[in-house]
Amino acid sequence: MQQSLLEFQQVHYTYPGARQSALNGLTLRIPAQKKCALIGQNGCGKTTLFLLANGLYKPHSGNLHWQSKPLQYDRKSLIELRQKVGLIFQDPEQQLVASTVEEDxxxxxxxxxxxxxxxxxxxxxxxxxxxxxxLAERPVHHLSLGQKKRVSIADVMVLKPQLLLLDEPTAYLDRLHTRNLMATLKKIHASGTTILMATHDLDLVYRWADWLFVMDRGKLILEGQPQDVFAQREILEELQLGVPLIYDMLFAEGLADEGPVLEKLRQRILKLFRYF
Ligand SMILES: Nc1ncnc2c1ncn2[C@@H]1O[C@H](COP(=O)(O)OP(=O)(O)O)[C@@H](O)[C@H]1O
Ligand SMILES: [Mg+2]
Structure with a gap:
């Protein structure tokens, strides 16, 4: 079995005052060296997963393991964990702390x-x-959103994490900045960093990820290589997540069950459009 970096075992987490658990028995292993994507409806627990992954929150029950060792929550262990697990928040404003880019x-x-x-x-x-x-001496509050995103990635990558977590990184980015971000992630992955990205962009998942997690109501529902997960169209429709455009097209043309056709197209699409 492939080595896992971070592992959630039956993790439960409920926000103070909330009636329902945000994580509800989540069991998930993040495999080393992969480009993982995480999808699921709003509110299914993606952000909460990230906040537990780098020790900002502690599970109410269940366990987290980093390379097979249980996480410890004393100050020193948390500092070590946050060096290994870098988290990029959805909103860069939450990430940026100092006045200039360089200071940040x-x-x-x-x-x-x-x-x-x-x-x-x-x-x-x-x-x-x-x-x-x-931009080194520029005040961070003068930057554009795309620039802020770049700074927030630099903030985290300068610590040389082994696992990079990105919470909906393309949410506020236009096409150009999304492309730039994906080019940056290509370099980061090539240098040996494992990546887990939460996103709603299924076409991006299809073109980028080599492992896909699907969450619903605080649990992992499905995981696998994107093409295998997207082949489970009924489950994804039931979760109101849908499938990438290419699967919709093939379905409409009655070709969805044509394994060889699909595989040929998939290879072609990846060749032409892949975000490596
Ligand atoms: N600070 C909070 N206080 C109370 N409930 C929260 C808080 N943050 C998130 N939740 C709830 O926890 C659940 C999971 O949220 P979240 O992890 O943000 O999901 P996602 O990132 O997938 O949209 C949701 O039901 C959400 O309403
Ligand atoms: Mg979220």
Missing amino acids: ISYGLCNLGLPQVEIQQRVEQALVEFGLTE
């Missing part, structure tokens, strides 16, 4: 208490890597 990127490194020289080096490198050199 150095913030996490300063918290780790690294030597000043190393902080400087890593910030410089991140500025270059994420195309932010020219």
Whole structure:
């Protein structure tokens, strides 16, 4: 079996005062080295999963394991966990803390208490890597949304996490910025980082992910390679999630059950349009 980085075992979490559990017996393994996508209706628990994954919340019952070891919630262990598991919030405003771009990127490194020289080096490198050199001294509140997103990714990646979690990263981005983001993620994945992205964009899932999780009401319902998950059209329709455009088209043409046709088209689409 493939090595898993982070594992949820029967995890329950209920917000204070809420009547229903946000996570309701969630069991899920994030496989190392994969580009994972997470889909599910609004309110199914995606964001809550992320907040537990980097230790911002603690499960009420059940367990989380990082590389087979149970998470610990003392301050030191949490600092270590957050270095390994980087979380990018849906809204960059929640992420950005300092006044300038440069300060913002150095913030996490300063918290780790690294030597000043190393902080400087890593910030410089991140500025270059994420195309932010020219914005280094710019106040973060003057940036466009796409730029803020880039800064929030740099903030997290400068800590060199092994697992990068992105909560609906394309939610407010236009086509160009989505493309740029996907190009950035390509580099991040190529450098050995495992990625888990929550999204509502099924076409993006189809073109990018190599593993797909489907959640409903705080639980994992389905998982697998995207083409295998999307083949389960009835379940996805029942969850009101639908399928990527290409599956709708094939279904309309009566070709949905034509395995070889579908596979040929899939290969062609991935060749032409894949976000690597
Ligand atoms: N801060 C909160 N207080 C109370 N309930 C919350 C809070 N945040 C989320 N919830 C509830 O928890 C459930 C899961 O929400 P969330 O994890 O945000 O789902 P998703 O990210 O999939 O939209 C929803 O029913 C939501 O209303
Ligand atoms: Mg959410």
